Amino acid sequence: xxxxxxxxxxxxxxADEGHDVIGLxxxxxxxxxxxxxxxxxxxxxxxxxxxxxxxxxxxxxIPHYILNFERQFNEQVVSNFVSEYTAGRTPLPCAxxxxxxxxxxxxxxxxxxGADAVATGHYAxxxxxxxxxxxxxxxxxxxxxxxxxxxxxxxQEQLAHxxxxxxxxxxxxxxEYARRLALPVADKPDSQEICFIPDDDYAAFxxxxxxxxxxxxxxxxxxxxxxxxxAGIHQFTVGQRKGLGLSGLAGPAGSSAGAPRAxxxxxxxxxxxxxxxxxxxxxxxxxxxxxxGVNWIxxxxxxxxxxxxxIRHRHPAAAATVRAMAGRRAEVVFDxxxxxxxxGQAVVFYEGDVVIGGGWID
Amino acid sequence: MRVYFDYNATTPxxxxxxxxxxxxxxxxxxxxxxVHHFGQQAKAALDEARSAIAALVHADPSEIVFTxxxxxxxxxxxxxxxxxxxxxxxxxxxxxxxxxEAVLNTLKSLARRGWQTTxxxxxxxxxxxxxxxxxxxxxxxxLVSVMHANNEIGTIQPIAELATIAHARGALMHTxxxxxxxxxxxxxxxxxxxxxxxxxxxxxxxxxxxxxxIKRGTRLQPILTGGKHERNRRAGTENVPAIVGMGVAARLxxxxxxxxxxxxAALRDRLEDGILRGVPGTAVNGDPRSRVPNTTNISFDHxxxxxxxxxxxxxxxxxxxxxxxxxxxxxxxHVLRAMGYPAGRVQxxxxxxLGLFSTAEEVDRVISALPPLVEKLRSLSxxxxxxx
Numbered sequence: 001x002x003x004x005x006x007x008x009x010x011x012x013x014x015a016d017e018g019h020d021v022i023g024l025x026x027x028x029x030x031x032x033x034x035x036x037x038x039x040x041x042x043x044x045x046x047x048x049x050x051x052x053x054x055x056x057x058x059x060x061x062i063p064h065y066i067l068n069f070e071r072q073f074n075e076q077v078v079s080n081f082v083s084e085y086t087a088g089r090t091p092l093p094c095a096x097x098x099x100x101x102x103x104x105x106x107x108x109x110x111x112x113x114g115a116d117a118v119a120t121g122h123y124a125x126x127x128x129x130x131x132x133x134x135x136x137x138x139x140x141x142x143x144x145x146x147x148x149x150x151x152x153x154x155x156q157e158q159l160a161h162x163x164x165x166x167x168x169x170x171x172x173x174x175x176e177y178a179r180r181l182a183l184p185v186a187d188k189p190d191s192q193e194i195c196f197i198p199d200d201d202y203a204a205f206x207x208x209x210x211x212x213x214x215x216x217x218x219x220x221x222x223x224x225x226x227x228x229x230x231a232g233i234h235q236f237t238v239g240q241r242k243g244l245g246l247s248g249l250a251g252p253a254g255s256s257a258g259a260p261r262a263x264x265x266x267x268x269x270x271x272x273x274x275x276x277x278x279x280x281x282x283x284x285x286x287x288x289x290x291x292x293g294v295n296w297i298x299x300x301x302x303x304x305x306x307x308x309x310x311i312r313h314r315h316p317a318a319a320a321t322v323r324a325m326a327g328r329r330a331e332v333v334f335d336x337x338x339x340x341x342x343x344g345q346a347v348v349f350y351e352g353d354v355v356i357g358g359g360w361i362d
Numbered sequence: 363m364r365v366y367f368d369y370n371a372t373t374p375x376x377x378x379x380x381x382x383x384x385x386x387x388x389x390x391x392x393x394x395x396x397v398h399h400f401g402q403q404a405k406a407a408l409d410e411a412r413s414a415i416a417a418l419v420h421a422d423p424s425e426i427v428f429t430x431x432x433x434x435x436x437x438x439x440x441x442x443x444x445x446x447x448x449x450x451x452x453x454x455x456x457x458x459x460x461x462x463e464a465v466l467n468t469l470k471s472l473a474r475r476g477w478q479t480t481x482x483x484x485x486x487x488x489x490x491x492x493x494x495x496x497x498x499x500x501x502x503x504x505l506v507s508v509m510h511a512n513n514e515i516g517t518i519q520p521i522a523e524l525a526t527i528a529h530a531r532g533a534l535m536h537t538x539x540x541x542x543x544x545x546x547x548x549x550x551x552x553x554x555x556x557x558x559x560x561x562x563x564x565x566x567x568x569x570x571x572x573x574x575x576i577k578r579g580t581r582l583q584p585i586l587t588g589g590k591h592e593r594n595r596r597a598g599t600e601n602v603p604a605i606v607g608m609g610v611a612a613r614l615x616x617x618x619x620x621x622x623x624x625x626x627a628a629l630r631d632r633l634e635d636g637i638l639r640g641v642p643g644t645a646v647n648g649d650p651r652s653r654v655p656n657t658t659n660i661s662f663d664h665x666x667x668x669x670x671x672x673x674x675x676x677x678x679x680x681x682x683x684x685x686x687x688x689x690x691x692x693x694x695x696h697v698l699r700a701m702g703y704p705a706g707r708v709q710x711x712x713x714x715x716l717g718l719f720s721t722a723e724e725v726d727r728v729i730s731a732l733p734p735l736v737e738k739l740r741s742l743s744x745x746x747x748x749x750x
Contacts, residue, residue, distance in 0.1 A: 022676065065672050068693070112739045113676055181416045 001025045001056065002195075003049030005185050006121030008056040008164040009174045012117055012181055015060050022113055025050050025059040025065035027105060028073040029196050055184045065199070067109060069101060076100040078196065078209065085234040089270030089344030092150070093194060098122075099153035107161060119163035123171075124148040126159050135159035137297050137355040142170040149313050152348040152358030153295045187352040203235040210234075217274030219244060222267065222283060233269045236276050239284060239340025240266040246278070265340075271314045285337035291347050291359030294330045298356045307349040307356055309334065311341055322349050322356075330359055364678045365724045366750040367633075369381050369564075369656055370513050370536040370541060371682055375607070376566040376718060382610040383568055385605040393535055394600050396593060407640040411609025418612040419539075419558065421575050427595045428605050431572040432561030436464040436507075438574050438585050439536045439557040443505045444472055445583035452504035452533075454478040458490045458519070459700035461513050462538055466696075469507075482508065487649035488701050495527050498686030503533040506652035510539040510548070510558075514684045514697045514713055516647030516657030518542070525554035534580065540572075544615035545654050546623060556580045562604065566718050567611030571604035624714050627655035629725050634658045641736050647698060647711055649665070661703075661711040665739050667738060670712060673735045679728055681714050 001023045002005045015021045027050065050066055057064030077097045084091035124147055128330030135156055140146040154162065166174050178186035197205045204289045207214050219228040226244050230236070235243070241263055264278040289311070301324055308334050310318035319335040332347060341361060348358035366374070375383070394408050409423070416423040429435045444455065453473065457465050459481045469479040480498050481684025482490050482628060490508055499506070506528040511518045525535040536557040540549055543558075544565025550558055557580065561572040576582055576595070588597030615622075638644050643663030662670060667683050674681055684695035698708040714728070 050490075063676065067668065108742055109666075109669055111743050113673050114738075 001053040002121070002191070003052035003056070003185065003188075004121065004168050004191055005175060005178050005183070005188055006123070008053070008121070008183050008185050010119050010121040010163075011056065011062065012060045012177070012183065013165040014163070015062055021060075021062045022110070022115060023053065023062050024106065024110065025053045025064070025066045026069045026073070026101070027066050028069055029078075030070065033222055052185050052188070059183055060181070067106070072101060072105050073097070073196075082206050082209045082213075083343045085202065086210050086271075088271040090237040090342045091344045092346050093196075094150045094242045095346055097151055098151055099155075099158070103154055103158040103162060107158070116163045119165050121166055122147045122151060122164045123167055123350050124151050124164045125167040126162055126164060132299060134298065138167075139350070139353040139355070140164070140167040145171045148355050149310055149348050149358075152297070152346055152355055153293075154297070155295065156297070159297070162259065186219065203232070206234045209233070215274055217276065218280055219246065219276045221264075222277060222279045227264075227278065230276055233271060233274055233276060236266050236269055238266055238268060238342040244276075244278060269343075281339070283340050286341040287334050287337050289332050289341045289347060290362045291330045291332065292328065292362055294324070294328045294357060294359035295356035296324070298351070298354065300324050301356070305351075305356070306347075307351055310348045310350065311338060311361065312345050317348075317350050320349075328359070329355075363724075363727070363729055364680065366680045367714045367716055367720070367724070367726050367728065368680050368682050370516075370713065372569065372713035373566045373717050374719060375568060376614050378612060378614060379567055379607045379611045383603045383607040386606040390602050390606065392602075395589065397510065399490055404600075407602060408600055411605045411612075414609035414612040414616075415560070415573050418548070418616050418634065419543060419575055420551060424593075425550075425575055425578055427574045427576060428600055429572045429574055429596060430570055430601070431463040431540065431563070432462075432559050433572075434571050435540075435559035435561070435574040436462070436536075436538055437468050439559060440465065440468045440472070440505065440507060440581070441585045442582035443534050443536070443557070444477060445585075446581040447504040447534075452502050452593060454480060454500060454503045455505045455507065456480045456482055456495065456498055456503060456533075457507040458482045458509065458515075459659075460484050460488060460545065460697040461507065461509055462513060463539070465509070465538055469556060470507060476508075478502075482506075486701055486702050486703075487652075488512060488515050488647075488697065489649055489652065490519055490524065492520060492523050492527055495524055497530065499531040499533060501531060502658065503528070505534045505536060506510075507536040509541070510537045510553070511541040511545075511654045511657075512648070512697060514695055515659040515726075516541070516653035516715075517648045518546075518652045518654065521553045521555060522728050525556075529554070541657075542654060544611070544619075545656060547619065548579070550575055552649045557582075562608035562611055564614045565611050568604045568607040568710055573608075578657045582618040613636045615701050622718070623655045626720065628660055629716050629720055629722060630656055630714075632722065633716070633725045633728060634660070636725065637732060640729055640733050647701070647703070647707075654718045657713065658715075659698075659711055660706045662736055663706075664743060665710050665736055666743070667707050667710050667712050667737050670710075670735060673739065674728075674731065679731055681712050683712060 001011055004163055011021055011023055031063045044313050054064050077093050080096055081091045081093045110118050123145040125135045125138040129136050137148055139148045193200050213234045214232045216231055218226045219230055220226050262280045265281055265284055267279045267283050268277045304321050307322050309320040310317040321333045323331045341360050345361050348362050349356040390404050390407050392404040394404040412423040412426050415426050457469055473479045484490050484496055508519050508524055510521055521537050528535040535555045537555045538559045539548055540561045543560040556577045558575040563569040584595055586597045591597050637660055645661050647659040694708050
């Protein structure tokens with residue numbers, strides 16, 4: 001229970017169905033709101049969220065506990081987030097948190113309390129398929145809220161004990177249910193972006209945790225011509241256009257002086273020589289990608305399979321063919337070129353609403 | 363049946379206390395500073411409570427200042443002494459490493475203002491060393507603060523000996539006696555201290571009432587300024603109903619102390635024996651001899667205390683670890699760490715604290731509830747290790 005409306009309603013629905021429900025919240029980082037040893041009054045949203053979870057638990061009359069996972073969150077999610085950015089990749093911490101913390105450490109704790117399953121407020125669905133005797137992960141029925149992309153790395157064992165009570169409801173209905181029960185979070189705004197960086201300044205967060213990331217390098221075009229300097233590749237992500245600081249500089253190679261310059265995008269990040277490679281939007285397009293750490297939720301395909309592939313949270317899944325390879329790897333060939341295939345993000349394979357599997361983009 | 367074994371966190375009200383608080387809330391609404399009849403009634407009730415508290419710690423009523431609780435009493439003692447002695451050139455405060463946060467965080471606050479704060483270490487049994495205090499004291503030490511008994515492990519400190527050592531260097535001696543007053547005999551003269559904090563809700567009194575005993579003649583600067591309440595020592599209209607309840611609780615505790623401490627000690631020992639025998643891989647933390655009669659702190663090898671606490675609560679048994687942090691999650695005990703215990707033992711320790719309403723039936727219920735819960739948690743963590 002994060003203190004948001006989705007997990008609150010998930011808990012309320014289960015309690016309403018007569019299940020014996022235990023509310024658990026995870027404290028993932030220092031929620032004391034302290035700055036330099038002094039409390040920063042009013043500046044502490046996390047603590048408020050935990051209190052909201054507690055108020056909801058009291059309102060639906062279930063026990064509630066806050067588990068301190070600061071150490072585990074730091075080891076399993078934050079350190080990966082920082083090292084990915086410093087390696088020139090764009091991480092997806094929510095997916096790591098789901099498979100390595102929520103559906104791992106938290107589930108283990110919950111079993112210690114006698115729980116048979118762990119439910120979350122994710123917009124996704126789990127179904128058992130009798131034919132294949134496998135648990136299937138499906139998109140939530142509200143297309144605008146679907147979160148199956150962040151759950152691709154759950155194993156069969158994890159899915160067997162996972163419940164997503166709001167996955168078969170549209171968001172409006174979830175809020176309506178919360179209002180009907182007069183839950184104190186019924187009209188709380190949806191959380192945005194990454195929970196442990198409330199100010200959205202990822203670069204500053206990475207610098208705080210890995211000061212060595214702040215190493216200057218060059219911004220170059222595809223031919224290697226130096227267009228400018230930057231203060232660390234962790235400040236960039238593939239497909240980024242703003243914040244390159246190149247205004248007033250000469251256009252990329254090939255453009256004639258005085259001609260209107262096409263906007264430049266980050267094409268790739270090269271940690272070896274700390275170069276940020278930029279170019280026109282057309283150069284961002286890719287038709288193939290390789291993925292590693294692949295998890296097959298449906299059975300691993302023995303032959304190339306027609307799928308739709310989603311390469312970031314808000315990406316409309318695109319028609320493609322996936323081929324499973326040895327060593328938990330896969331290769332994806334899109335029917336049409338895709339913009340900004342970003343290393344570190346997930347590629348998730350769908351067949352209709354069903355998540356076939358997914359992996360991390362190399 | 364729910365079992366409450368967390369009396370060191372707070373206690374249920376004695377029925378006589380609940381009644382007295384209810385009556386005072388209804389009938390004694392007057393401001394104790396007022397001249398008229400209503401004020402006089404409230405004032406008389408405060409005086410009776412003051413006498414009751416004074417009798418409980420063998421003090422003179424004029425030396426008792428009511429506070430909102432133990433935390434305010436600790437703040438008053440430490441900040442009040444610091445403010446009063448600042449101009450004398452004394453700029454150091456010494457406190458034991460296992461003090462309650464009310465003391466530790468007050469020291470941190472003073473350290474930011476330039477005070478030198480020194481931590482007095484404890485040994486493996488949780489007891490401070492008088493010799494170490496002798497080494498740490500200087501001619502600029504203003505105050506030494508050592509708790510009478512620790513809230514997590516119940517260990518009783520040699521306060522009288524420490525006070526003699528502190529006084530020899532001209533320093534004041536404060537003791538936080540929140541965990542002993544009402545549980546065991548406390549005599550401020552025998553302890554030889556200058557300042558002593560106590561709290562009503564630790565001995566079946568209400569929350570929101572406590573007191574600081576200030577030895578006559580001790581220079582102390584008030585930390586709350588305002589009206590001339592409490593003889594100019596603590597401003598603010600007195601919380602009459604809570605203070606009345608504290609007085610009743612003090613009389614009850616004094617009357618029942620000998621019998622009640624023996625009864626509770628027997629229950630505690632029965633619980634401790636039952637756990638040590640019934641659950642393999644358990645051990646008692648802290649000195650088993652010099653401790654308050656109601657407390658035992660036990661480590662359960664290879665069990666996350668946080669998980670065991672929750673599993674017990676879901677089974678209807680309320681216990682605790684050390685202090686909870688702001689969100690209500692558990693932090694590794696600074697007390698057990700200061701005793702030099704390895705992290706594994708610190709994170710696997712639970713506190714059981716008994717009191718007025720505890721029964722042998724409850725003790726036996728906890729003894730029989732623990733083995734299967736501990737076994738389940740251990741088997742899960744073993745499986746987790748294998749999976750890794």
